[in-house]
Amino acid sequence: MVNINVKWGKEKLAVDVDVAEPPLVFKSQLFALTGVAPDRQKVVIKGRTLGDDSWSGVTLSEGMLVMMMGSAAEIPQAIVQNANGEDSMDTSEGKPVKLPAGLKNLGNTCYMNSVLQSFMSLDVIRDAVGKYSPPANGAGPAMRVTQSVKSTFNELAIPSRANSADDAVLPLAMMQTLHSVMPQFATRSPQGQLQQQDANECFTEMQRLVLDGLKGIEGSTKTADFFRGSYAVTLKNSESEEEPEVKSTEEFYQLSCFLSQEVRYIQTGIKEKLSEEIEKNSPLLGRECKYTKKALINRLPAYLSIQMVRFFFKQSAAVNAKILKDVKFPMTLDLFDLCTPELQEKLRGNRDAFKTMEDAKIEKMRQAKQEGKDVKKAETEEIEKEENEIPFSFEDDPGSNNHGFYDLQAVITHKGRSSDSGHYVAWVRIKGDQWAMCDDDEVHAVNSEQILKLSGGGDWHCAYVLVYGPRKAYKVDAPAASAEVASENLNSATVAME
Template sequence: MPKVSVKVKWGKEMYPDVEVNTDDEPVVFKAQIFALTGVQPERQKVVCKGVTLRDDSWANFKLSNNALVLVMGSKEEDVPAAPVEQTRFVEDMNESELATALDLPEGLINLGNTCYMNATVQCLKTVPELKNALLGYDPSSGGGTAGGLTSALSETMRALESGGAGACAAAAARLLNALHAAAPRLAERGAGGQLAQQDASECWTEIVRALRMRLTVAPEPNSKSLIEQYFGGTLDVELVCSEADEPPTRSNETFLQLSCFISQDVKYLQSGLRSKMAEQITKMSETLGRDAVYTKTSKISRLPAYLTVQFVRFYYKEKESINAKILKDVKFPLELDVYELCSPELQERLTPMRNKFKELEDASVEKSLNAKNKSHGDSKKENKKRSIVPYWFENDVGSNNSGYYRLQAVLTHRGRSSSSGHYVAWVARGDAWLRCDDDTVSPVTEEEVLKLSGGGDWHCAYLLLYGPKILEVPEEEEEPMVTDVTEGPAGNPPTALA
C-alpha cells in the first residue's frame, strides 16, 4: 500500500490526514513536512515508532493509516542570527524595486546540498520559449529517464508559476529524484550519508541534454529540437599545421555554450572568448607521421537566440584530489556584442539589424538633445505604440540576427571547490534583478550583479545566460514579422512533444 494517511506532530502542532506516497523517495515526504511546518528538510528528524526516517530509504520505517509521525527540528528564523544586510525600507526603494518586492516569485527549498539544481532551474526559467514549452509538456508521453526529467521540470515550472511553497517543495523533491535517475553520479552521498554537493554546470548539461531529446518546435516526429533552435550555434573551424606545409582543414562544429578560459591575461569576458576562438592544439599529422601543433581558428556561423557562457573556473588539483577554483576577477557586461567572433558571411548578414539599432540610438540621442524644444505635437508622437522587431533571421527562427545580447541570468558559486560551497541564481525580471537563493528570493540592483565577476570569496559568476537584445520601433516602422517574444515566434510557437 504505497499511499497512506498519517498524523504529523511537530511541537504542539498536529497535522492530521497527511497523505504519504512511499513510492516517492523520503525527501518528498520531508518536503511536505517543510510546507506544513517551515522546518527545512536538513533540520528535520522524522520518527515513527522509534525509527528515524533516512533521506534515501524507507527501510524499517513502516507507515500505516493513522500512524503518528513525530517531527523534531526548528525553523531557521527561530535561531537568533545577526543581520547580514542593512534593513531597506519600502520608502527607500525605487519604482522597479518596489514592484518587485511586492510580487516576488516562489523559490525552491534546499533538500540538502541541492542549491546547484535550484539555481540551474531558476536561470533556465528566464527563457520564455523554454518555459512555455515546459508548461505545455505532456507528462504521460514517456521517454525514459529523459522524459522523466523533462516531466519533473515541467511540474516544477508550473509550481513556480502558480503554486505555493508546498507545491514548489514537492516539485523540487520529484525533480531531484528524476535528476538522480537520469544522472546517477549526481546522487553521490558524503561520508555521513548526506547528499554531496554537485557541480551546477554538470546539472545544467544533464537537464539541457534531456530537454534536447524531449522538446521539439513542431508536431512532426523529426522536427528540430527546441534546445538546438534557441540555444544551439555553429562554428566554422580551420586547422593549420604549424610544423608542416599542409593544406588547411576546414569543418563545422556545433555548440550549446561557449567557454571563457581564465588565464593571467584575461580580465574581461570578451578577451576570454576571443582566446578560445584561436588556440593551439596537438593532433596527429599524417604528413609528419606524429603528433604536431596546429592552430585552430573558430568563427561563429550561426548565433543562437540564447547564448550560454561558462567561465572555466575549476581545475583538478591532484594533491588535494578536488576541483579547485580560480577566483580571478573577470568582468562581464550587461550588454554583449559578439560581432567580432563571427564569420565574415555571418557579419554581413548581421549588418542590417545592427544598422537599425544604430539608427534608433542616434535618433534617441538627437531627441534627448532637442528635448527642451519639443512641441506639444512632438510629445504626443512619443506616446505612440511601439512594436517588437523579430530578433531572428526570417528563415531561421531561434537565431540572433544582430549579434547583440542582454544579460538575463547569472549562476554563481561561492566557495573554493566545485564539491563544496553554495550556488545562487541572479535573474532579470523586466528592468529589475532578483537573487534566487534557494527558497529566498530578494531584489538586487544591477550594480550588485556586476560585482559577481570574482576576485575574492564572494559569489562569482560561473554560468552566464544572455538573451537577444530587443529592438522596439514605432508602429509605422515595424517589420513584416512582429511578435511578442514572451510567447515564442509568431506562426511557429514551441510545442512540447513525445
C-alpha cells in the same frame, strides 16, 4: 516495491511504490507524473485518505486501484503583478512586479535550484515546457526530466509561493528524477549526506535532456535551435606546408571563457579559446604534429550560455580549486567580432536598427528633460512596444540571432573555494534594471549595478554561468532634430564657412 494503478480524472497511471519510504515520496512521484503538487493531492485508498508521513492502516497490493484528486497549476505567460506590493519592486510604469518563488534546499541542492531558476527566467524554455505533454508510449530519461521540470515550473508559478520562504517550493520529485536519470548527482558523503555538485555540469546536462525531451513534440522549429550555435573550423599543420588545410563545422550549446592571466574581460577569454595549438597524427607525415586550430562563429544562437572556467584540479589538495580572478562581463554583449566574415555581412544590416532606436531614446529623453517630465520613463515610452518589436532571427533560420547583440538574462554564481563545496545562487532578470537574487528559498530584489559586482576577485559570489538572450530591437522613426538642435548645427556650419 508494489506496482499499483492510480486513477486521476480520465487518466490511469502505473506507479511503482516503495512502502519503505514515507507516503510523501509516493506523492512526489505523482507530482512528477501529473504536475499536481503533494499539498494539492488527495489520495484515497479503500476509502482512507493517505497522509504524508505514515502508511499506517493502509495496505497496498499488486495491481490495486488508487484514486487521486487535485489539479495542477498553470505556468503564467508573464510575470504576475503583485497587488499588495509585498516583496516586490517598482517597474518603470510604477506598477510593482512580483519576485519569483524560492526553492527549498534539500541538502546541498543549491546547484540544482540555481539551474531551475535560470531556466524559469527564459521565456523560450518556460513557454515550451509549459506546453509539454509526454508521448503516451515513452518514459525515457529526457521525457522524465522535462516532465519534472514542467511540474516544478507549475509549482513556482503559484502566486502565493512568492510571499515568503515558508511558501517556497519543495523540489523533491525534481531531485529524485535528477538522481535517477543522472546518478552522478546522487553521490553522498561517508556520513550519508548529499554532496555538493557542479552547477554548470547540471546546467548543461539538464539543458540537453530538456531540449531532447521537447524535440519529440515539436514541429520543424525546435526549442533546441534557439540554443544551438556553430563554428567554422580550420585545422592547419604547422609543420607541413604541403598538407592541405582541413575545414569543418562544429556545433556548440555553450561558450567557455578561460581565465588566463591576461584575461580581464569575458570577450577576451572567449576569443582566446577560438585559436589554439593541438597535437594530432598527421596523415601526410605519419607522425604526431602540431596543428593550429582556428574557429569563428558561423551561426549565433538566440540564447547563449557562457561558462566562466573557474575550477581546475589541484593535485596537492585533490580538489577542484577555484580561480577567484575578477573578469568583467557586460549587461549587453556583442559577438560580432567573433563571427566569420560571411556572417558579419549578414548581421551588419540588422545592427542599424539598434542605432536608430538608441538615437530615438536619447532624443525622447532630451525632450522630456526640457519639458520637465520623467526622463527615465521617456527612455522606453512608446518605443519598446510588442507590436514594434523586430524579429531577432533570420527569416530562413528560426532560433538564430540576426544582429550579434545579447542582453544578460541570468547569472549562476558560486561562493566558496572549490566546486564540490561552497554555495550556488541564481540571479535572474525580472524586467529592465530589476533583478532577483534567488538564494534557495530566500529571494531578494537587486539591480543591475549589484549584478555587475559578481565578476569575482574575492570570496564574494563569483559569476560561474552567464545566460544571455537576444537583445530586442523596435521599429522607430529616425528622430528629427529639434529646432534648437537644428539652429545650433546651422550656427556651427556658418562659423566653419567663415
